[in-house]
Amino acid sequence: MNVSQGVFILLSAVVLIGAAGVVLHRNLFRAALFLILSFVGVSGLYILLEAELLAMVQLLLYVGAIAILIVFAIMVSRQLMSPQFRDRNEQWVGGLLVAVVLFAVLAFILLQVNWPTAEAAVPEDAIAQLGQALVEGDQFVLPFEVASVLLMVALVGAVIIAREK
Amino acid sequence: MTEFFFNLTWLIPLFPLASFAIIVLWTNRNRLLSTWIAWIGIGLAWILGWAILFLAWGHSSELTPPTHGYPVPLYSIPTGTTELQLGFQVDTLTGLMLFMVPFVCLMIFIYSKGYMNYGRENVDPRYSRFFAYISLFACGMLGLVISDNFVTLLIFWEVMGLCSYLLIGFWFDKSYSDPKRITPKQAGLKAFLTTRIGDVIMLAGMLLLYSQVKTLTFREIFSEETLHHLATTYAFPGMPWATLCAILIFGGAVGKSAQFPLHVWLPDAMEGPTPVSALIHAATMVSAGVYLVARSFPLFVAVEGGVQLAVVAFIGAFTALFSSTIAVAQNDIKRVLAYSTVSQLGYMIAALGIGAYVAAVFHLITHAFFKALLFLGSGSVIHGVEHGHHETHHGSHGHEFDANDMMNMGGLLQRMPVTGWTFIIGALALTGIFPWAGFWSKDEILADAWNAFQHGGHFGVSSGWAFFVWLFLTLAAFLTAFYTGRQIFLTFAGTPRTEAARHAPESVPSMTWPLIILAGFATFLGLFGTPWANQFYQLIGQKAEVLGEHLPHGEFNPLVAGISTVVALSGWFIAWLIYGREPLTNPVDPLEKRLGRLYIWLKNKWYFDELYMNYIVHPSVRLAQACFAFDDKLVIDPLVDAFGRFGRWLSEWLKDAVDIPIVDGIVNGVGSVTAKFGEFMRATQTGKVQNYLLVAAVTVLLLLVLFVVRA
Amino acid sequence: MGFWNFVLNFWTELGAWVGNVLSGWGLPPWAVNLIADVLGVLVLVVIGVAAVLIFTPMERKVIARMQDRPGPNRVWPYGLLQAIPDAIKMLTKEDIVPEKADRQLHMLAPILVVIPSLLVYAVLPWGPRIIGQDLNVGVLYIVAISTIHILAVLIAAWGSDNKFALLSAFRVVNQLLAYEVPMILSILAVVLFTKTMSTQGIVEAQTLPYFLVMPIAGFVFLVCALAETNRSPNDLLEADSELVAGYMVEYSGMKFAMFFIAEYVNMFASAILLSTLFLGGYKFFGLENAAPVLTPFIVFGKASFVIFLMLWFRATFPRMRFDHLVGFSWKFLVPLSLVNLILAGIAVKIPVADPRWEPWVQGGVMAIASLVIIAATAWILNRTARKLEGAPALKRIVAAER
């Protein structure tokens, strides 16, 4: 048990408590805030994994954009939030069962597998390498471009769907 | 650079094809745009074609046919044990065709704008469609000349067949009061079916060839081993495969090039619009037949002194003479030209039949130019006369006026000087007057025939045949000069015989410019093939040693040239005597009186149509009817009735015994089970996404568990 | 010599001295680091908060002078300590929570609004190696952290259970997200030129101040900073005349003071960031090399200048209409900064043989191209305006105003 393991446990607790809050809290607005907490925790995990760029992107996009949008949507549809609204459907028991069993099976598998891990230091110019890899012809330029097209399409689609007639 | 352009060869037919597609699919409504698209398509093909020609010229020593083309392979079709290589090729013969085809097509396309009355109130309602069709037509011919195998050649060949059907029957709604006169619809059908006979024969030849040599690619068929193999194996005694296949393939050429006895469709093809006639008769379709024989020439000469060359020579020479006799007695300006085309094609075929390969191709090229000129000129004349008719008879279409009839013309040279003079230039070229193009090419054929007669022919052509060919062709030349002169004097000389001719205006510039340009070519093109500096020989004859012998090179023979010139001039002179000296005033041909029954015989085209009608078409129809009557009334009907009665009885029985208790029971049972099951399953179809998601999650979970257990 | 060295490098020497003293007490290295870090954090936070004390009087004085009135002048000479009585007033006011409000969220919002503002100071450079933490993704960090500000405002609005607050919250999403895009794009142009996202690295790479190299990016950033810090003329979130202070409407006392502090902390941070990105940061004609001790003051001076600019804007520009504000971002700033980004991308690819000349050549090209773009933009705007002049609706408005 050293410092980073301690930090990891702390962050994991934040992530999982936040996630539990997301799915369990009756107040949807609070659930969204828990979601943000969870996102921030995940971002911390990324820093622990020495992926600073991804951590920042996580903050910027998940917290700064997606979570904000969710909160915004909740505010727009706020009339529906009445205390008697039970935000849990009739199959929640089945869902819980599936989730728990799935976790058990996954944990079992994960602990069984002997992962081919290898110790190495993250290179100094990891971010520059990432940037290169995203635009280099023989690496990931195609997924990158496809992703940008996807974003574009999603943007246009969202505008059209949400536009008032 | 050269290879770059050669590799682009496949684009040439694609340009007009694209024009066709664009016009048909999108721009049909916009006439001007359709015109321009067709022009641009053929124009690009022309530019690329000439680029390829000039590059091929530079490399003529490597690209001489038959086997030295530059291959542009496209794809191969697996056909069981072998692969069918399809593609294009560039050699000098292709290059020559690319010199002629796209350019003449371009001229015709430009001319068509005016001919179809663009921008006037009587513009053709199917104007854009016309341009689409002729684009497809050009595509067919261009694709044909660059094919390097019989398969694509046949495909493009049939494309042209289709287009000829569509275009000859272009005015399919036209009908005449004279029931005996053929309508465009019938003419199209006739052309299509007649050429189909030839095509079937040709297909048979191709299939036999394929069965023997397992390939249809020219360079492989015309290789020395293959030809040797074909020449030494026998289909049946006395008939090597090469001879059989050559004769059968020649059948296709006979159909396409309207040779005797399948010539009947071509004059009737005049029912189509005149640019189409020009397209068919000059640039594309009928030359395809000659081109086919020229292309497969090695096959024709694979057997020394075989019967196939004799067949070719005889049919060609006979057709040349025979159709020119008919032309003498025709009054329709276009029909005269049509028979003249048949006759000139006979020249080419006959030339090929005596081994005069270079001369045949030379004549093919020059003929294309001056015949296109003549057709377009005649179209211009018809157009002018029609306009004159419209002007004098405003809106009244009471009686039928035939603008094609030369008896309705006369004195048009004053009214239409450009058309007239260019037409005369074309006529001079056609009749082989020095120094127009026809003189050189026709003379080369005659000289070759004479040489073969004098010194024995190449490829085992006997000198008797050669003399026969020479004689027939010389007679044909005389008749050609005569009927051409008759045409000129009837149409342009003298005074107008009708009001329509009196008011005929000169055509619009988009029609006259192509005439002028083509007239230039008709005048000067022959200089490329003079016996002293024969560029054509340089291009396609030089390296023909692979054929086993030197190709005959038409040396200048003053005797032959003198005879043919004298013959031609005398033809003109007699025409002048009859028609030119005292211009006709009444629409009665003076020839009719002098020739009597012979004239009637010629006017009715030796009664070939009637012959076919009476001895082939009617018997076939009658046979079909007889078969129908026999089959239907005596055999089929009772049989069918009996089966019907039996079936009825059987089904009645089955219904009671089997259908109601068993089949119905099963069906209803299945139905009710399905319905019950559906009721049950319906519960799972909640329409709620989350339920489905849960099912999916459970499924994934089960698979995962399965994975764990199995591992 | 030693003494001068100590004086000139005062801040780094101070750090080393503190470290030595702590080690001298016999502490293990990790404890020394921890204490040093805590001290550093404290210093940064204090600087951030102390900015309020300096800039509130400055704002009041400057705007008062621009509006031709004396401004605060009672507390100490010229009213320079006006902030202290203000703070006392705030602290002593009653803390009111609306009855139907969500108490916890109402409480959480002021905290959340201050924390990210102060977190930003961690990567703002005060001099060579005088920085909280030189992150290699520093600029991205600033952008990412500052988005939490939006969240805090949303929570404040939601937690207040007030319709003005809620309206303000809708505006938050609209305005702040809209202005974040051009801001990031203009920062990206700078990053393209410096090839690093570390704030320290950006300062080091600035041979020329980037405001000269890419005036477009600087201008866009300035406008966006005004919007992001919610300053006039872009203070639509709390526009008094429309929303009676918007999301802050239900806050009083100390909680209101937190928002107040956060605003100035943000403003100061933006000013420092702008001077870092575009004005050369702690560089000042080689002074930073001669006397490193001065670098924090250089930064402070530049930041003050930027803040003065912001105050100037506030005093002179009327508030914009909301749809104009958002439209201005999407229709004007975003395309402009995209063009600028493309220009920067092209400019940094210009090959220069001698690396010493590289910033000058590329910067020069960029500057000239920017001027061309500015001229083109001006021409287009001018033409559009002239077309609009003829529009009947506008004519009627102009006539009515006359």
Place this chain on the structure above:
Amino acid sequence: MQVPLSWYLIVAAALFCIGLYGALSRRNAIGILMGVELMLNSVNINLLAFWRHIEVARGTLTGQVFAIIVITVAAAEAAVGLALIISAYRHRKTVDVEDMDLMKL
């Protein structure tokens, strides 16, 4: 480097399952969306953990790149999803998926 790979994987699995539970049991469409976002995050944790523990030694970057692409997809998904939800809310005055069963014939 002292945190073993399996710890990350376990946390990610837990996060995934919590997200799955959220997606399965929430009635509010926005709640479902949040559950999906949690699942996507767990995937990203996995990707980066694999990158750190396996890929860094090999000098490749697939994990990071994929994480970026997952984030992109998540952004697109959130945008379209929320647009759909708002549209549905506007037309039907509900974001309760229990009421959205038009898929049933």
